[in-house]
Amino acid sequence: MKNRILVVDDEHLIRWSLEQNLKKQGYDVSVAGSGEDALRILQEETPDLMLLDIQLPGMNGLEVLEKIKELEDDVVVIMVTALGVLETAVKAMRLGAHDYINKPFNLDELAIVIKKALETRELKREVAHLRAAQPRPFGIGGIIGNSGDLQHVLNMVRKIAKSDAGTVLIQGESGTGKELIAKAIHYEGGRAEKPFMAINCAAVPETLLESELLGHEKGAFTDAKSQKKGLFEMAHGGTVFLDEIGDMPLAIQAKLLRVLEDRTFRRVGGTRDVHVDIRIVSATNKDLLQAIADKTFRNDLYYRLQVIPIFLPPLRERRADIPLLVSHFIENFNREFAKNVKRISPQAEKILLEYAWPGNIRELRNVIERAVILENEETIESSHLPRELVAQAVPSSSGPISFSLPPEGIDIEDVERELIRQALEASDGNQSKAAKKLNLGIDAFRYRMKKFKFL
């Protein structure tokens, strides 16, 4: 498609010669003799580029430019000035002109300016398009689930990200997506272009953790050959993610308290206070209240940390998310392993829906990864799910029955004997109560007691 150029100049001869020349270069050309005319034309057609004279009768070029930028931001404007007055040109650029050219100009020079301007615009459009098409790698878009619980969490994440709230504590079992949430808070917020620095407090030895977080001065300890910035400083302007905060040693908890209070600390071996602007997101799968009771976690730190608490419920409490997560992971692993799995069989899905998922979403992800790798057909069958998972999946409707057939099989008499024993135990040896518990008459019960040598 041809690019369209609108030439705005009050001199008929200039309009005419530009029109001829630009048409010869392959552009569609419209002309206007005044700013008012130009604005009228803009209502009807959308040129890709405008050559706009500054000196016009009526509205001058700058006024026209201002109006255009209100109406239509996509058109590239090149100002034409006879004055060569830098000030006007600067003003035009500030108002959103792409470039300017001085009159009298040479047509070859003009051709280059136009070509470059159109190329730049094309690039900008492509980038904008790519940005819009590509979900942000760690944004909310990558967090899958339609359960009310998860939607509630995501709403909080959106609000927190927007508000720049400084301190957030994420609690949830292992594999529930705590790190994913921490990243979403960072990447959906105003700090997205600044660093996201994560540290796993359980994985770093105590002696190192302090200097990792706070940094150290030269000579602070034997190995401190030079000054080093810590995580808090490196994350300046961005977010620090303190993972497994429940495992942070008490001595470091005390230092963290000060950072939380006024974003100030001293490097190890330092004498000067360092101030940083950081958001602090922490996560733990521990019960911090229990840790406080056990005296392994500071009470005051807990209250500082959980200014905004987020609870990620375990997967077994939001089973509604399972089908969506399954299709999401199938899609991902199809791509990764060049597979073409299309669906999961109803039996296999039922197993996934009934399983307790102690490892939560991470475990589900691993199960699907394995199944996609093993699957050569389009449907994941239950035979491609791990055996222990198939064995443990318990129909949730079956109430109190919570055992399952072990893969190696079992003697049914052993089961009966164990049930009789448990019934007697639960009834403090009262035989008629125990019989009722198993829905047996007293004679049938006593018969079994004898058979299994309880009498």
Ligand SMILES: Nc1ncnc2c1ncn2[C@@H]1O[C@H](COP(=O)(O)OP(=O)(O)OP(=O)(O)O)[C@@H](O)[C@H]1O
């Ligand atoms: N809602 C979700 N949608 C898609 N993927 C998810 C979701 N929740 C978790 N995951 C995936 O599950 C895995 C575990 O998530 P993550 O590492 O965030 O959990 P965690 O709570 O930090 O676990 P841990 O306590 O073991 O560190 C990751 O691969 C993550 O991408």
Ligand SMILES: [Mg+2]
């Ligand atoms: Mg984690």
